[in-house]
Amino acid sequence: MEKKCKKAKWLSGDALQIAVKRKEAKSKGEKERYKHLNAEFQRIARRDKKAFLSDQCKEIEENNRMGKTRDLFKKIRDTKGTFHAKMGLIKDRNGMDLTEAEDIKVQEYTEELYKKYLHDQDNHDGVITHLEPDILEWEVKWALESITTNKASGGDGIPVELFQILKDDAVKVLHSICQQIWKTQQWPQDWKRSVFIPIPKKGNAKECSNYHTIALITHASKVMLKILQARLQQYVNCELLDVQAGFRKGRETRDQIANIRWIMKKGREFQKNIYFCFIDYAKAFDCVDHNKLWKILKEMGISDHPTCLLRNLYVGQEATVRTGHGTTDWFQIGKGVRQGCILSPCLFNLYAEDIMRNTGLEEAHAGIKIAGRNINNVRYADDTTLMAESEEELKSLFMKVKEESEKVGLKLNIQKIKMMASGPITSWQIDGETVETVSDFIFLGSKITADGDCSHEITRCLLLGRKVMTNLDSIFKSRDITLPTKVHLVKAMVFPVVMYGCESWTVKKAERRRIDAFELWCWRRLLRVSWAARKSNQSILKEISPGCSLEGIMLKLKLQHFGHLVQRVDSLEKTLMLGGSGQEEKGTTEDEMAGWHHRLNGHGFGWTSGVGNGQEGLVCCNSWGRKESDMTEQLN
Structure with a gap:
């Protein structure tokens, strides 16, 4: 039974034909012919891969434009090539490898x-x-x-x-x-x-x-x-x-x-x-x-x-x-x-x-x-x-x-x-x-x-976010996908990885700077702007128009989580966060709430009454607010 060869899904028929000829030349020891065919194969393979990625990215953009969310993320997974382990050889109860197909069950x-x-x-x-x-x-x-x-x-x-x-x-x-x-x-x-x-x-x-x-x-x-x-x-x-x-x-x-x-x-x-x-x-x-x-x-x-x-x-x-x-x-x-x-x-x-x-x-x-x-x-x-x-x-x-x-x-x-x-x-x-x-x-x-200390977890999440961002490079570098779609993908696929569990983080000033720096790194990567390029953070933010900053979204999630707990009649979470008889405990909670309020105002969030029903809600009045100057000073 002839062994089935694996081939990349983007290779065209021309590339596969040259691959067969290249294999024959190698088996016959024709070095010059093999060298020429190998160079030709690499050239055609690069062309085919570029065309394949271009078609995939066009489909991603079309799915986003049509609002087909499921097809959008499925196409992204197919494009970035996520590794899925498959069941191959397994061991029996004696530790011996089973090689026959009927035994590999x-x-x-x-x-x-x-x-x-x-x-x-x-x-x-x-x-x-x-x-x-x-x-x-x-x-x-x-x-x-x-x-x-x-x-x-x-x-x-x-x-x-x-x-x-x-x-x-x-x-x-x-x-x-x-x-x-x-x-x-x-x-x-x-x-x-x-x-x-x-x-x-x-x-x-x-x-x-x-x-x-x-x-x-x-x-x-x-x-x-x-x-x-x-x-x-x-x-x-x-x-x-x-x-x-x-x-x-x-x-x-x-x-x-x-x-x-x-x-x-x-x-x-x-x-x-x-x-x-x-x-x-x-x-x-x-x-x-x-x-x-x-x-x-x-x-x-x-x-x-x-x-x-x-x-x-x-x-x-x-x-x-x-x-x-x-x-x-x-x-x-x-x-x-x-x-x-x-x-x-x-x-x-x-x-x-x-x-x-x-x-x-x-x-x-x-x-x-x-x-x-x-x-x-x-x-x-x-x-x-x-x-x-x-x-x-x-x-x-x-x-x-x-x-x-x-x-x-x-x-x-x-x-x-x-x-x-x-x-x-x-x-x-x-x-x-x-x-x-x-x-x-x-x-x-x-x-x-x-x-x-939460600093280790924040650093870990930022590194995981960088890993996801790097895995999506082939999509973010494509010119067939518009910038608004790329921004949407970053917010949908990268930011959630970074923000997991952020509702319980105690974020210090140094961590806030790291979070801001990570977000600017993401936006610069989308625009293909090197960190060494003489381009201000203000111009990057103006071109991206992200709406709320990453830290602002985290603060909003933290406040929503707090409101979610307060609304409960009686719960373990409410006891741990608000319960206690000591003045020190009460002061700690009030100080943290005051800090949230101050930073929310710094991000342009404000309280406003709802339209027609008189309810209050949290809105983003100014996308980056006063934080923009702080971050620019830190990163430039």
């Missing part, structure tokens, strides 16, 4: 991962006769309209757009099916099937454990799942504590990042050491024990009818793995929450909540005392962070969590667990392994340091 690994143990048989009682209220037609319509479009189809190959085109006809058919499932508690087998697609993570791509899987399920089943989720939500909201922010409405990763930063800030204010333990579970979502899950749902007051529906959904579920080498046979799934299922996040949250209840963290005296409240953990789904004011208290909390987690089948990954402290700490030995002590940690995508 992950069915054995995946089947072993989800296999149910023989002593954990599902003891199902049968059909429940006392039913919850019937499913209404408007619920089906709402569920169908809320399903995200442009998603891959499941095993049946039916896209969700087909149901949405059929409108009322599809609603009637799906309502009939959902109502039948609701009454009989029996699911169609196709709705219990999933197609797994392995995606490489960090590490050796030959190791199956370094892959995570995404699952494709039928879109029709999502209608029933959304209705069931909506009816379960009232139970979930009542049972989960506010320290859990994962997969909850109105809660984000930035909330937990801000919580950690505020806790560290309170520790510095009151001169207390704080000890953190960042817990990592090994395959947490894939190791949930089904029988224990049903028991937990019953203990939390969820009625028998929805529990029976969930139980029958999980019993007899099947999956197949799709790779570049084909699709495996169907195999049984015996444990773990369903991949790709809408209900899985809330089910796992309830599972994790039961662990913490049995641990007794809520009643434990260990933790950080703030505003009359004891806080010893914050969670985002399976990412759990324990905290205490002493190393002994932290280790006690950790051992309790470890013990209760193992009782329900979740094992801690000791190698990935990290400890961080603002005071002295000794190394821990857990199950013969040493828990690593670090001075900084990437928590939910944001760098947290032991001293609580």
Whole structure:
């Protein structure tokens, strides 16, 4: 079998013909002819690449002009050539490389991962006769309209757009099916099937454990799942504590990042050491024990009818793995929450909540005392962070969590667990392994340091922004894309990377200058103006017309986040930011608010009443305001 050669997608037929002749000349040892053909190939290849990029950039500009956002960013990804790792050679359980196509499959690994143990048989009682209220037609319509479009189809190959085109006809058919499932508690087998697609993570791509899987399920089943989720939500909201922010409405990763930063800030204010333990579970979502899950749902007051529906959904579920080498046979799934299922996040949250209840963290005296409240953990789904004011208290909390987690089948990954402290700490030995002590940690995508300083995170984000900017060079250097489109792309693709988690940053004067310098670097790069060129920053800003500065956008996000927290009746974030009995704490918050107000005025922001409704809002009156002169003085 002849090996297939890889070729660049921009090469024309002429270039490929010359490449064949060049290969022949090389094999025959004709050096002069090879040298001539190679030069000719390079010339044509450069021409083809330039023409290809020009066509791609014209399509990007056209998509932006027509408002086709999805096509715009898809074309950008295609143009910049993002690397996607593919499954190639893998190792078997003995560590030997598998080379045959029929062997390069992950069915054995995946089947072993989800296999149910023989002593954990599902003891199902049968059909429940006392039913919850019937499913209404408007619920089906709402569920169908809320399903995200442009998603891959499941095993049946039916896209969700087909149901949405059929409108009322599809609603009637799906309502009939959902109502039948609701009454009989029996699911169609196709709705219990999933197609797994392995995606490489960090590490050796030959190791199956370094892959995570995404699952494709039928879109029709999502209608029933959304209705069931909506009816379960009232139970979930009542049972989960506010320290859990994962997969909850109105809660984000930035909330937990801000919580950690505020806790560290309170520790510095009151001169207390704080000890953190960042817990990592090994395959947490894939190791949930089904029988224990049903028991937990019953203990939390969820009625028998929805529990029976969930139980029958999980019993007899099947999956197949799709790779570049084909699709495996169907195999049984015996444990773990369903991949790709809408209900899985809330089910796992309830599972994790039961662990913490049995641990007794809520009643434990260990933790950080703030505003009359004891806080010893914050969670985002399976990412759990324990905290205490002493190393002994932290280790006690950790051992309790470890013990209760193992009782329900979740094992801690000791190698990935990290400890961080603002005071002295000794190394821990857990199950013969040493828990690593670090001075900084990437928590939910944001760098947290032991001293609580944000300057390291700001520097890191600015470097990530430069990396994204450099990756988009081929687009930004194109003359086929207009300057307003390039500015729009910078604001949509570069600035969000820099601003992630900025709501909780404490930005000093030096960091503000770095942020301003980064923004000017971006605009100069768009205009292809060297830093050595004798062109003032004022002229650059006038030509770009960016509207608000990057720091101004950050300040606006910070103020919006603050308003978002203040509007909550009672929350962990509000307690940490505004709570406290000391005058020092109150003064600190007021001083920071005054600083925000001063800098917002410096960026040209002002308060104005809304048109017609008398509401106040934040507006940008002058794009750069007085900050422009400060930045010009700094950078020139």
